[in-house]
Amino acid sequence: VQLQASGGGTVQAGGSLRLSCAASGGTFSNYVMGWFRQAPGKEREFVAAVRWSGGNPLYKDSVKGRFTTSIDNVKATVYLQMNSLRPEDTAIYYCAADPVPHKVPLSQSAYEYDYWGQGTQVTVSS
Numbered sequence: 001v002q003l004q005a006s007g008g009g010t011v012q013a014g015g016s017l018r019l020s021c022a023a024s025g026g027t028f029s030n031y032v033m034g035w036f037r038q039a040p041g042k043e044r045e046f047v048a049a050v051r052w053s054g055g056n057p058l059y060k061d062s063v064k065g066r067f068t069t070s071i072d073n074v075k076a077t078v079y080l081q082m083n084s085l086r087p088e089d090t091a092i093y094y095c096a097a098d099p100v101p102h103k104v105p106l107s108q109s110a111y112e113y114d115y116w117g118q119g120t121q122v123t124v125s126s
Contacts, residue, residue, distance in 0.1 A: 008120030021095030030101035
């Protein structure tokens with residue numbers, strides 16, 4: 001399984017970015033796809049998760065209403081649309097895949113994800 005994240009960059013506060021995570025090398029229909037981020041000097045934290053097969057995503061409280069994750073099955077790509085960005089959203093963002101099916105609730109711990117993309121930097125200036 002390979003995950004290739006892209007779409008990071010530098011934006012001003014209030015701006016938007018869309019991250020992409022292209023998935024390959026596996027059958028993802030039962031996977032949970034997650035987004036995590038890590039700011040300098042801080043631990044990696046959960047941002048969002050969604051089942052490849054569909055259903056309601058799960059979000060970190062501080063990003064609810066601002067971030068949206070979705071999946072394009074045809075392109076085998078997971079997206080994280082980030083709106084109303086804040087300086088505290090600055091971090092390296094990672095996509096990850098959890099191959100264990102039928103988990104309730106969706107995986108929020110980094111230890112539950114077996115596969116990781118390389119990370120993409122998001123910088124929000126004030």
